[in-house]
Amino acid sequence: MRGAIFKIEKDFDKEIRNFLKKTIVKKFFGAILIPCKVPANDSYAYLLIRDEALIEKASILPPVMPIQGGRVLKSFTRLGKIDAKVAVIMRPCEIRASIELSKLEQVDLTNVTLISVDCPGVIPLSDYLEDPVKGTDTFKEAFKTWESDSVRELCKVCYNFTLTGSDLHIGILGSEQGNLFLIPVSEKGRNLLDFFNINYENDISSWENIVKKKEDERKIKRKEFRENLRQEIEGIDNLLKTFSDCLNCHNCMRVCPICYCRQCFFDSDALNLPSTNYIKRAENRGSIKFPPETLLFHLGRMSHMITSCVSCGSCEDACPVSLPISRVFSFVAENVQNLFNYVPGMSVKDPVPTITYEEEELKEFENPYIETYNIQRM
């Protein structure tokens, strides 16, 4: 792979901001969608910016991910693209969610240039909100070591922390003297660098090497994580214990970038049954929990969206009772996605498994017929 070496004097966040400013001033982009500090300075939110002065408030790598970028981009482009060209700066899992959403026709990428950044993970929202100043320091630490215990559980074992399906990638890892790599991946990415006469034919193997090494380390960690989680949640007893504090509030679904339905099936009237039904079910089992259908909600949601789960961890951030919900989803997602050899968000080309099929596949899920079954039985 080849890329540009982007010289950094002091603060990389600042210099990238300056570069972004230039793209606006020179009218290469008509607007930039990027996380910014909120007025009270206690969190971040995505701002779509045209006034280049406001880019000062932006942050390339904020310590938290309050709203998943995929959801943000959906809100911005679901009803169509704006005329201007827009740069979007996001973390890798946000980029992947955006790409999934574009395949599901919820995001229009036509005028959008996706710019990703090597990601050291994010601090869980509640930890950060408890003390934003401390949260920022914790994040700085995570950024330095790249192996922090204070980031989201899924971030600790994420091996898709770098270039995924974006147009341009900002490589932070493996550079000397704090320089960055600008790695163009698509026509859109190359156009941007060409416009500013940035040479992207440099050798970036130092980035590639360290990324590879980190990926391998994380894959080992992920394996351990899977094994521990499996023991914790596998089987009816464990699973129901895991979900027993669930309020059935459906907030996990609402913040999930992939769950894009305006009205979720599990919030719809389809599950508003006549009162006799609930009383009957209470009689059958002795009692039923209210609100009902907790497990159905989780398994049903999985069956709808799990092939596209990008393991971002947003659901867990938003759960009022801090269930390990994203860990469970990510754990299941890995197995299901392997069935189809599918990694969500890696490319706009491979179709989402639930909207396509192959004739010769998944034979192991058919139950073959034994012609003589009833005869043997006699």
Added chain:
Amino acid sequence: MSKTLYIDENVNDGIKKFLRCILENGKVKGVLTLINEGEKIAYSLISNPELIKYTVPLYPIMPLNAARSLSHITLSEPISEPIAVVIKPCEIRAFIELVKRSQGSVENIFFISFTCGGVYPIKMNVNGKINEKIDNFWRLIEKNEIDADLRASCKVCKEFIPYNTDMTIFLAGNKEINNQCRIFLNTDRAEDFAESTDGNIVQDKINTELIDELKVKRLEERKKLFEDKKIEKLGLEGLIDIFGRCISCHACGNACPICYCSLCYFDSQESEYKPVDYESELEKRGAIRVPPNTVTYQVGRLIHVGISCVGCGCCEDVCPSEIQLSTIFIKGSESIQEKFNYIPGKNPEELIPISTFDIKEFPEVET
């Protein structure tokens, strides 16, 4: 003077004895109350009397406002055979408000509630943590004190005596909960049920001294809370500061018992920005927050639910951004409700003020 059922147990065991009795003798088909199994507490509709021993009807926990569940069960048809529910005063009030909006029916529901000492934030119930706090909770009830760890909304709640109940258990304001279970019988149905159990029914005079004292304490807390948070002087800047960290998940509305719409206006296409809207905001202001309408949602929701907000605090409890929502909603709705002299859920016959009008009212809003 009112009819009172005395059960020879402490208040917790007494109510359980009663519930088991009416389930066994067939007065009700089921009981909706909190159940504590394997250290986890949740609402359950119980039909097997054997399970009553696991219940904790008076526990200071509200996983989600039970009015939502009652509406869920009774939305498409009323309940056909009687069930008893043991829920908190604000849950009943919220349900009455929902019924006024045709979102459920009280038919065949036997309401049991209690003078409420408040509930803890839901986070305190994760992994059964509440079980560690519970003894202290009963002790504070006996002392008639307010636990500082209660939900913010409960510490300032002035409607902790239930309306529209068949039975009211004497909990808060009762120093004797450890050796008596005293239940006020408010309806004929309640007397009938009480007679079918083996407690003593007597004519009794309620001593409201302690209740009045508690009310005064709560009102003081209320005043202090609003002052501390400077709710009245927030203004737009203040709101932007508070809601800047809001993640627009709308969990607050979805947990709110009054927000019953199956599709919220603020989630509908109506309030979605089109490309031209983004374009014009960019031109006008140079930038726009995405998704938009963060403060609009909050103010809009307050306008929609303010008249009926029961101050339960569920919105705040589920907010992942830990925004002090209930304080804002309680203050905001108090001022709306005072204008109409309306206490939500108090009188089922009274129309919701926004669904009616008086020709001569509010000359002051006309210009």
Added chain:
Amino acid sequence: MNDSFKPKIIYFLCSWCGTGGSETASAFGLHYPENVLPFRVNCTGSLSTVYILRAFLEGADGVVISGCHPGDCHYNNGNFRARRRVAIIKSILDTLGLEPERIWFRYVAHGEGKRFVDTAAEFNDYIKKLGPNPLKTRRDI
């Protein structure tokens, strides 16, 4: 095997081949266990995952799905889509340790009356061996 255990089995049939199979069976006077409850859906491709899960969580001991053979689906590819959905559900259940073997997927053609009753009988025996679905008595789902 517990002989007193009569499993509750939901048999989803597409309205063309699957149901056709059951019609052929009746024309030939073939019998299947009466605790197998057939449900007709338009095409297996129109069967929502939620209905399979709901049957499973609400106390069915097993769920079996039969649609047209590959290439025969009256909507071209509904059966292939259904196979993906079944694969997804079974993989979810497998990962969580929730007995995916209680769900079967087998093609049955219009003329295959015997195959239909054999499937019902075979699945019924299989579920009897597995025993009741433990989810149906759980009070905390």
